[in-house]
Amino acid sequence: MLSEFAKVLLFLIIGVIFVAGGLITNRLIRPHKPNPEKSTIYECGEEPIGNPWVKFNIRFYTVALIFLIFEVEVVFLFPWAVIYKELGLFAFIEMVVFLLILILGYVYAWAKGDLEWDKPKPKYLGFEREKREIEEVQA
Amino acid sequence: MEERFIIELTQSLKNFLPEVSLTVTLSLVILLDLIFGRRFKNIGAFVSLAGLVVTLFFTIKQYGGSYQIFRGMFVVDPYSTFFKFVFLLSAFVIVIFSLQSYELRETSARRRIGEYYFFILSLTLGAFLMAGSVNLIMMYLSLELVSISSYILAGYIKESERSSEASMKYVIYGALSSGLMIYGISLVYGLTGELNIYAINASFLSSGYSPIVLMISLVLILAGFGYKISAVPFHYWTPDVYEGAPITVTAFLSVSSKAAGFAMLVRFLKASFIDRTITLGIEGAWAVIQGLPLTEIVAVLSALTMTVGNIIAIWQNNLKRMLAYSSIAHAGYILMGVVVMQNLGISAMLIYFLAYLFMNLGAFYCVMLVAEKTGSEDIEVYKGLGYRAPFLSIVFTIFLVSLTGIPPTFGFIGKLYLFSALINAKVIWLAVVGVLNSVVSLYYYIRVVRNMFLGDPESGKEPINFSPAHIVVMLILVIPTLLFGVYFTPIVNFAQISVAMFGLR
Numbered sequence: 001m002l003s004e005f006a007k008v009l010l011f012l013i014i015g016v017i018f019v020a021g022g023l024i025t026n027r028l029i030r031p032h033k034p035n036p037e038k039s040t041i042y043e044c045g046e047e048p049i050g051n052p053w054v055k056f057n058i059r060f061y062t063v064a065l066i067f068l069i070f071e072v073e074v075v076f077l078f079p080w081a082v083i084y085k086e087l088g089l090f091a092f093i094e095m096v097v098f099l100l101i102l103i104l105g106y107v108y109a110w111a112k113g114d115l116e117w118d119k120p121k122p123k124y125l126g127f128e129r130e131k132r133e134i135e136e137v138q139a
Numbered sequence: 140m141e142e143r144f145i146i147e148l149t150q151s152l153k154n155f156l157p158e159v160s161l162t163v164t165l166s167l168v169i170l171l172d173l174i175f176g177r178r179f180k181n182i183g184a185f186v187s188l189a190g191l192v193v194t195l196f197f198t199i200k201q202y203g204g205s206y207q208i209f210r211g212m213f214v215v216d217p218y219s220t221f222f223k224f225v226f227l228l229s230a231f232v233i234v235i236f237s238l239q240s241y242e243l244r245e246t247s248a249r250r251r252i253g254e255y256y257f258f259i260l261s262l263t264l265g266a267f268l269m270a271g272s273v274n275l276i277m278m279y280l281s282l283e284l285v286s287i288s289s290y291i292l293a294g295y296i297k298e299s300e301r302s303s304e305a306s307m308k309y310v311i312y313g314a315l316s317s318g319l320m321i322y323g324i325s326l327v328y329g330l331t332g333e334l335n336i337y338a339i340n341a342s343f344l345s346s347g348y349s350p351i352v353l354m355i356s357l358v359l360i361l362a363g364f365g366y367k368i369s370a371v372p373f374h375y376w377t378p379d380v381y382e383g384a385p386i387t388v389t390a391f392l393s394v395s396s397k398a399a400g401f402a403m404l405v406r407f408l409k410a411s412f413i414d415r416t417i418t419l420g421i422e423g424a425w426a427v428i429q430g431l432p433l434t435e436i437v438a439v440l441s442a443l444t445m446t447v448g449n450i451i452a453i454w455q456n457n458l459k460r461m462l463a464y465s466s467i468a469h470a471g472y473i474l475m476g477v478v479v480m481q482n483l484g485i486s487a488m489l490i491y492f493l494a495y496l497f498m499n500l501g502a503f504y505c506v507m508l509v510a511e512k513t514g515s516e517d518i519e520v521y522k523g524l525g526y527r528a529p530f531l532s533i534v535f536t537i538f539l540v541s542l543t544g545i546p547p548t549f550g551f552i553g554k555l556y557l558f559s560a561l562i563n564a565k566v567i568w569l570a571v572v573g574v575l576n577s578v579v580s581l582y583y584y585i586r587v588v589r590n591m592f593l594g595d596p597e598s599g600k601e602p603i604n605f606s607p608a609h610i611v612v613m614l615i616l617v618i619p620t621l622l623f624g625v626y627f628t629p630i631v632n633f634a635q636i637s638v639a640m641f642g643l644r
C-alpha cells in the first residue's frame with residue numbers, strides 16, 4: 001500500500017510528465033516557421049506598446065486593499081446566510097457588529113480621500129528641510 | 140447543537156471582555172478622530188486613555204480565573220492576565236509620551252495622529268491575544284497583528300528617511316522570520332495532526348515523534364519567536380528599527396512587543412514540550428520530553444544574546460541605538476529565566492518584566508526629552524547635562540543604574556531573582572556569563588552618566604527647563620523604580636501567583 005505522501009509524489013511525477021511530455025511531443029512534430037508577426041508578444045491581439053516594466057500608480061494598491069476587505073467579507077457572509085434561520089438573533093447581531101467594523105474602515109478610507117482618483121499632489125516638505133527653512137527665516 | 144454552540148460562544152465572550160473593550164476603543168478612536176479630529180487634535184489620545192482604563196478594570200476582574208475559551212483557541216489564566224497588565228501599563232505610558240512627543244507634533248504625522256493611537260491600541264490587542272492564545276494558528280495570527288501594527292508605527296514619520304528605512308527593514312526581516320515560523324508550525328502539524336498546544340503535547344506523549352523533525356520544527360518556530368524578542372541570531376533588525384522609529388514607538392516596541400513574544404514563547408515551550416508523566420522531585424520543575432535538547436538550545440541562545448548585545452552596545456554613540464543593543468542584552472537576561480525550566484524561573488522573568496517596563500520606558504523618555512531640547516540623540520549632547528538639567532540627569536541616572544542592576548533599584552531585584560533561579564537549577568556557567576555581562580553593561584551605561592556629570596561643566600550653556608507635565612511623567616516612572624527596589628515583597632508575591640498557566644502544574 002502506498003502511504004499518503006507517496007500518492008502526492010506520484011501525482012507530482014505524473015503532473016511533470018504530463019506537461020513536459022506535451023511540450024516535447026509538440027516540439028518534435030510541429031512545423032517550425034517563425035515570422036516577425038508570430039514572434040511578437042501576445043497581448044490579447046493588440047499591438048504591444050512599450051515596456052511591460054512600468055511603475056503602477058500606488059493608488060491601485062489602496063483600491064486593491066479595500067477591495068480585498070470586502071471580498072473577505074463576502075466569504076464570511078455566505079456561510080452565515082445559508083444557516084441564518086437556525087442561528088437566529090445572536091448570529092444576526094454578531095454579523096451586524098462585524099459589518100459595522102468593516103463599514104467603519106470603509107468610511108475612514110472614504111473620508112481620508114483614498115477613493116478619489118484625481119487627488120492633487122501634496123506639497124512635499126521634508127522634516128529636516130522644514131526646520132532648515134524656519135531657521136533661515138529666523139536668521 | 141446550535142443552541143449549545145451559541146451558549147458556549149456567549150460564555151466565551153464574557154471572558155473575553157478586555158479584548159472586546161480594546162476593540163471597541165480602537166474603533167471609537169478612528170470614528171471620533173474622523174468626526175472631531177479637526178477641532179480637538181488630541182481626541183484620539185484621550186479616548187485611548189479612557190479605553191485603556193476600562194480595559195484595565197475588566198482585566199483586574201478577570202485575574203485569578205483559569206479557563207479555556209472559544210473551543211481551545213484562547214485561555215484566560217493568571218499568567219496571561221499578568222502580561223495583560225504589563226501591556227496595559229506600557230500602552231498607557233506610551234500614549235502619555237506621545238502627547239508630549241515633538242516628533243509627532245512637528246511633522247506631518249500630526250495630521251494622521253488618530254491613526255497613530257489606533258495602531259498603538261491594535262498592537263496592544265495583538266499582544267493581549269499573543270499572551271492568551273494556545274492554538275498555533277491563533278498564535279501566528281496574533282503575532283502578525285502585532286508585527287503589522289509595529290511595521291506601520293516604525294515608519295510613521297514619513298518625512299524622515301531613517302523612519303521609512305526602519306519600517307522597510309522591519310517588514311523584510313519580519314516576513315522572513317514569520318515565514319520560517321509558519322513552516323515550523325506546518326511541520327509540527329504534520330507530525331501530530333493537532334494545532335492546540337495541549338493536544339500536541341498529548342500526541343507527543345502517546346504516539347511518539349521523530350526527534351530530528353521535531354528539532355528542525357522547533358528551531359524554525361524559535362526563529363519566529365526569536366525575531367519578536369530580538370534574540371541574537373535574529374536580532375539584526377533591532378538597532379536599525381529602534382534608531383529610525385519615533386522614540387515613543389521604539390519605547391513601546393522594546394517593552395510590549397518583546398513581552399508579548401516572551402509570553403507566547405514560554406507558554407508554547409511549557410505546554411508543548413514537557414513530559415507530564417515524569418516528576419522531577421523539585422517543586423514546579425518541568426521535565427522536557429526525551430531526545431530534545433531544549434534547555435541547551437535556550438541556554439546558548441541566552442548567552443549569545445546578552446553577550447552580543449552588550450559588547451556591541453559599548454561602541455554606540457547614538458543613545459537610541461545604544462538602548463536598542465541594551466534591549467537585546469536584556470532579552471538575553473530574561474531568557475535565563477526560561478533556561479531553568481522551572482516555575483521559579485518564570486516568576487523571576489515576570490518580576491524582571493515589571494522592572495524592565497519602568498526603567499526602559501523611563502530611559503527612553505529621558506532620551507526623548509533631551510532630543511527635543513537639543514535636537515540630537517548623540518552622546519555628545521549629554522556632556523555637562525547634569526548642570527544644565529539636574530533633575531532629568533538624576534532621573535536618567537537612576538534608570539541607567541536600574542538597567543545595569545545595581546541596588547537599591549527595581550532592576551537589581553529583577554536580576555537577583557533571575558540569578559538565584561539559575562543557581563537554584565545549578566546552571567552555574569550561564570549565571571557566570573550573566574554576571575560578567577552585567578559588568579560589561581555597567582561600562583556603557585555609566586559612560587552616559589559620566590558625560591552628564593563629569594563632561595565639561597564650565598561650558599556655560601544655558602539651563603534646560605522642563606514643564607511640570609514632563610516632571611510628573613518622570614516621577615511616575617522613577618518612583619516605582621526606586622520604591623520596588625526596596626519594598627519588593629508584593630511584586631514578588633504577585634509574580635509567584637501569576638506563574639499559574641491553564642492546565643499545567
